[in-house]
Amino acid sequence: MGRRRFLLTAAATSTSAIAYGKLAGLASPDAQNIYAVANGSNAAAEVKDASSASYAKKITTDVVVVGSGAGGMTAAIRAKQRGVKNVLILEKRAEPGGNSLFAPIPKKRDEKTSKAQIFKAAMESTGWRGDPRVIGTMIDKSEEIADWLKGFAGEAAKGGVYDGKLVKILRDECDRLGIQIVCDTRAKKLLKNENNAVIAVVAEQRGEEIKVEATSTVLATGGFLGDPEYMKKYFPIYDDNFSTEINTEGLLYTADGIRMALETGAGDDGTISFAWGSNKMPFFKGDLKKFPVVSILTDNTRTPAIWVNNVGVRFTNEPEKNATNAIYRQPNKSCFIMIDTGTVEYMAGKLPGLVSLETLQQEIPALIDADQALVTDSVAAIAAWIGGKRHILQNHVDTYNKCCEKGFDDIFYRDVDMLVPLKKPPFYVFRSGLALRNTHGPLKISGMGSIVSKWDWPIPALMACGADIGGLHANLLIDGDESHSIEWTIASGLRAGENAAAYMNGNRPVQVFEFPKYTAKEVMAGHYKNTGELPAGTAMPPSGSQAPRSDSGTKYH
Numbered sequence: 001m002g003r004r005r006f007l008l009t010a011a012a013t014s015t016s017a018i019a020y021g022k023l024a025g026l027a028s029p030d031a032q033n034i035y036a037v038a039n040g041s042n043a044a045a046e047v048k049d050a051s052s053a054s055y056a057k058k059i060t061t062d063v064v065v066v067g068s069g070a071g072g073m074t075a076a077i078r079a080k081q082r083g084v085k086n087v088l089i090l091e092k093r094a095e096p097g098g099n100s101l102f103a104p105i106p107k108k109r110d111e112k113t114s115k116a117q118i119f120k121a122a123m124e125s126t127g128w129r130g131d132p133r134v135i136g137t138m139i140d141k142s143e144e145i146a147d148w149l150k151g152f153a154g155e156a157a158k159g160g161v162y163d164g165k166l167v168k169i170l171r172d173e174c175d176r177l178g179i180q181i182v183c184d185t186r187a188k189k190l191l192k193n194e195n196n197a198v199i200a201v202v203a204e205q206r207g208e209e210i211k212v213e214a215t216s217t218v219l220a221t222g223g224f225l226g227d228p229e230y231m232k233k234y235f236p237i238y239d240d241n242f243s244t245e246i247n248t249e250g251l252l253y254t255a256d257g258i259r260m261a262l263e264t265g266a267g268d269d270g271t272i273s274f275a276w277g278s279n280k281m282p283f284f285k286g287d288l289k290k291f292p293v294v295s296i297l298t299d300n301t302r303t304p305a306i307w308v309n310n311v312g313v314r315f316t317n318e319p320e321k322n323a324t325n326a327i328y329r330q331p332n333k334s335c336f337i338m339i340d341t342g343t344v345e346y347m348a349g350k351l352p353g354l355v356s357l358e359t360l361q362q363e364i365p366a367l368i369d370a371d372q373a374l375v376t377d378s379v380a381a382i383a384a385w386i387g388g389k390r391h392i393l394q395n396h397v398d399t400y401n402k403c404c405e406k407g408f409d410d411i412f413y414r415d416v417d418m419l420v421p422l423k424k425p426p427f428y429v430f431r432s433g434l435a436l437r438n439t440h441g442p443l444k445i446s447g448m449g450s451i452v453s454k455w456d457w458p459i460p461a462l463m464a465c466g467a468d469i470g471g472l473h474a475n476l477l478i479d480g481d482e483s484h485s486i487e488w489t490i491a492s493g494l495r496a497g498e499n500a501a502a503y504m505n506g507n508r509p510v511q512v513f514e515f516p517k518y519t520a521k522e523v524m525a526g527h528y529k530n531t532g533e534l535p536a537g538t539a540m541p542p543s544g545s546q547a548p549r550s551d552s553g554t555k556y557h
């Protein structure tokens with residue numbers, strides 16, 4: 001048996017027990033080419049530690065993707081669509097999908113909103129700290145998503161549908177294209193050649209180290225919600241009590257892709273965001289679909305409820321889309337949602353046939369049993385339940401009611417049509433609070449999906465997408481826009497997949513703006529140096545100094 005055949009057989013045998021999907025694909029005619037790397041391949045390049053390290057198994061492929069969420073699977077499918085023969089996904093969990101299992105299929109973009117409007121809104125949401133080139137590219141790519149998904153999933157790609165459908169259609173497409181998802185395999189380290197190009201991933205599989213050599217590598221490991229070091233670094237008041245105060249809805253990832261990339265010389269973009277779950281009832285572990293009426297009545301954008309903290313203080317303009325962020329400031333990050341019979345009747349008038357006192361009464365006993373809701377005529381009972389002070393709570397309810405009478409909220413300036421008083425007992429109170437979903441950032445990337453150094457120089461053959469990348473979001477986010485995160489995960493996956501494929505085109509110029517005139521072969525051979533160092537003697541402004549101001553006399557406010 002020739003060496004290639006031997007490796008092929010070994011790879012097929014040893015991964016079969018853990019691969020998701022049809023590993024038989026390895027023995028298909030395509031698989032014959034698993035080692036047939038394109039001209040731009042780095043397979044011939046030296047792996048720095050190859051001589052010292054020994055691996056239980058070596059696999060060679062064209063593109064290796066780390067992480068099988070929507071970002072990783074999108075990148076893999078796109079690379080395959082761009083002509084890459086062999087694409088392999090490594091997944092550390094037993095099942096593919098990651099947090100993308102919770103996300104919806106993105107809807108088709110509203111054509112009435114121009115790219116310029118989306119761009120400005122996106123930049124504004126980051127306080128203009130976001131990377132305009134990355135944001136611009138992702139907006140372009142986002143426009144393709146709906147048609148792209150439809151292209152292989154047809155009507156199953158209906159926008160707005162949850163229940164893991166997005167992951168299912170991406171998994172099905174990976175299957176159809178012969179992209180293997182090798183589960184229970186955790187990537188640990190990236191190997192580079194002397195030209196700084198990433199040429200292999202070292203992973204742990206059932207206690208053994210394996211090496212996956214590839215021409216291009218894409219990182220898509222879903223963020224760092226479960227990594228105390230990163231949480232402390234980026235979340236100013238993260239402390240060891242955090243998890244008792246803030247529920248987490250997302251999978252607790254340990255920043256694997258981020259750490260590997262930083263070790264490899266990636267820049268830290270610094271634009272981090274944390275997504276909160278919506279302020280409904282995150283502490284109730286049951287399925288909210290079983291509580292459709294409570295779900296509406298605790299939705300701050302729909303129902304004129306008031307929120308109080310566990311002292312009894314009303315603390316924000318509740319119906320605002322981003323009001324959830326205000327919970328972060330409250331003692332114990334506490335929030336209770338209060339409505340009364342009058343609010344229910346008001347909503348019943350707006351949504352007849354859906355909301356009524358009867359339907360609410362059918363749902364609420366289970367929430368009371370779980371200590372997630374209270375129904376009472378007494379403000380004192382509410383104060384006792386939330387652990388606050390009766391007179392403080394009474395004062396805040398009275399003040400709010402006076403605003404309703406005046407038709408003007410001179411405290412938080414709530415819109416007039418959301419000023420509905422709380423005067424008709426019984427009161428319905430729901431335990432709410434903050435739930436952290438996932439993180440975004442901080443890997444610095446180019447608009448083409450390449451991971452770049454702090455000098456903005458791309459690290460050849462290394463891409464990233466999804467929640468690991470920075471530049472797109474900043475600050476805290478809530479999920480007011482149902483696709484804000486998944487849309488850019490897929491958009492960045494498309495871009496990363498395209499760029500990964502570009503490295504296979506050895507003798508053609510790489511279709512990426514950062515290498516306008518080099519072929520992949522030249523890039524991999526180090527014609528394009530990735531040091532970012534300035535020529536000796538270059539004058540730099542002293543550290544901390546400001547960029548020179550325009551002398552045009554313009555005044556900035």
Ligand SMILES: Cc1cc2nc3c(=O)[nH]c(=O)nc-3n(C[C@H](O)[C@H](O)[C@H](O)COP(=O)(O)OP(=O)(O)OC[C@H]3O[C@@H](n4cnc5c(N)ncnc54)[C@H](O)[C@@H]3O)c2cc1C
Nearest residue numbers: 067069071092098099100187222250256466467483485486
């Ligand atoms: C509860 C919840 C609800 C959400 N709802 C919405 C919503 O309504 N709308 C929206 O736009 N977004 C939503 N999001 C956010 C959305 O899910 C994320 O933006 C998206 O999943 C990010 O995709 P990803 O591919 O980057 O990461 P993920 O989908 O999380 O995938 C990362 C994958 O990488 C794997 N991995 C990690 N480390 C390694 C390693 N070392 N080796 C191999 N594999 C590794 C993980 O196991 C995982 O499978 C929600 C998130 C949560 C948690």
